[in-house]
Amino acid sequence: MKTVILYLTFLLMSLFSTAQEVSGITITVTTPNVTGDQGEVIYGLYDQNTFMKAAPIQAAKSNIKNGVATITFTNVPEGNYAISCFHDTNGNNRMDFEANGMPKENYGISNNNMSYGPPVWADAKFEVATENIVMEIRM
Template sequence: MNYESKMIFLVCMFSSVYAFSQNLTLEVKDIESAKGYIYVAVYNKQELFMKQPVAAFRVAAKDTAMVIPCKGLQPGVYAISLFHDENGNGKLDTGAFGRPLEKFGFSNDAEGVMGAPAYDKCSFALKEDVTMIIHLK
């Protein structure tokens, strides 16, 4: 296969993968201030929830409500966790008994008792482009 054929093959391969991917848009509300970062973690397996995300990234907190695009996800079942690292130290600060001192949220606005909610409360099927609203608590 010559160079041009290889390039055409690669373009077609990446185009077909992207063509079958979905776009997830996160609308994050109740951000306390336009300081620090919003950290986002995307999970696709119950046993890895809150341990090993399939994707993770941060965006600068620029307002008290933000739209964050998550492009290129394959169809499947996902759960989202996020937090506002207001002081920019790269972690979710906690106080007594591990209680978060910075705001956080989960897909479906799921809430846990004495910790993160269960994966099944946060999970959602991504079959087409979706907008998920998450309120920070």
């Protein structure tokens, strides 16, 4: 009986200690140059397989205050990622484009490497290792 009680006690203690552990890294992103406080800024965290191809691994929205938006992605495992964001001025939860394919709404990507054409993985990727990350994405 003592063995059963000790085993159950150990099991409960391990469950509580595991529940309190946080796995992964926190990435905090600030966009300091949003043009106006209307709408929201929508962010997506991508790996190489999903970047510009599929839904993000994590998504987040931020209200805008004085032209600044900030979000946090939590529990991000080690690996290579990219973040894109756009200013959803009309609240339809998607990026709007002109008839010629040019974006109607401002956008940005991690590493702030903006060029003509759609964002490129090699330009936007960054590594998540063992430290929390704080970054700025400009539109």
